[in-house]
Amino acid sequence: MHQFQDWSGLKISTKKSIATGALYGREARRGRTISNATARRAKAHTAKSRGLTAACEGDDAFALVEHDFQVQRAVHTIQRNATKVMCKTCGTVKESHHFYVTDPDRCCRQCATFWSPKDIEYQEVRLKTTPGRSTTTLLGIHQSMWLDSSAQQRKVIDGAIEVASYLCKHEDLKIHEALKVVSMCLLPLFSFSASLIRWPEADFKILTAVWLRAYKNAWNIGRSTAACLLTFPKNGGL
Numbered sequence: 001m002h003q004f005q006d007w008s009g010l011k012i013s014t015k016k017s018i019a020t021g022a023l024y025g026r027e028a029r030r031g032r033t034i035s036n037a038t039a040r041r042a043k044a045h046t047a048k049s050r051g052l053t054a055a056c057e058g059d060d061a062f063a064l065v066e067h068d069f070q071v072q073r074a075v076h077t078i079q080r081n082a083t084k085v086m087c088k089t090c091g092t093v094k095e096s097h098h099f100y101v102t103d104p105d106r107c108c109r110q111c112a113t114f115w116s117p118k119d120i121e122y123q124e125v126r127l128k129t130t131p132g133r134s135t136t137t138l139l140g141i142h143q144s145m146w147l148d149s150s151a152q153q154r155k156v157i158d159g160a161i162e163v164a165s166y167l168c169k170h171e172d173l174k175i176h177e178a179l180k181v182v183s184m185c186l187l188p189l190f191s192f193s194a195s196l197i198r199w200p201e202a203d204f205k206i207l208t209a210v211w212l213r214a215y216k217n218a219w220n221i222g223r224s225t226a227a228c229l230l231t232f233p234k235n236g237g238l
Helices: 002-008 026-057 060-066 069-082 109-113 150-169 175-191 201-219
Strands: 136-138 141-143
Touching (some): 150 175, 150 201
Antiparallel strands (some): 136 141
16 A cells, blocks of 8 residues: 555545454354344343342232233333444444443444454554444445445435425525525435445435425425426426
8 A cells, every 4th residue: 555655646644544344254154143142142131130020029010001911012112112222333223132231332242243453554553443334434425344325325315304404494595596505405415326325215215205395395385286296307307
């Protein structure tokens, strides 16, 4: 890398550079197997502890909900969702048994078992290390080393929602001014990454709905206006 830098005249910024890596093949499968087995044991231990606690408290505490299955299921769902934690490495929301109790960084067991490069230096500067499952900016697109671009999709959808909500709140803009805002803020969000990542059908439908709302707000037309006026090519095809 240093030889190429001298030959090309390009300068690499170590402040913007990171060391990351992706583990594939047999070791990756082994790491997933170990983490899943450990998580199952932790879940079984937690369930056993809760069972013992309920038995010690007696039957009176649960007499009101035992006869109502719907209430019991609702309480269980709420308690389960309340204990879910988001992994700071992969961004996935998981239940507490997928995390180590002593881990202050809240990294799930699966991410903790994956290999991550360490102590990589460039021109005597130690590069910042980022796990491969973390979302980084690769070629301007937010994705992981496994080319998981869900973060980029969420970024585009959130940006489109921001444009639509701005046009809804600022109805004093003239139509040509609002359309100028759309062309400067809405179009670049999608056009840059559209040809480089795959969009799931569900997310693409959400983006289409937000896109239509933004154009309806820009044209100052009602929400119930037929979408075909904006989507069919021979009628304008916005």
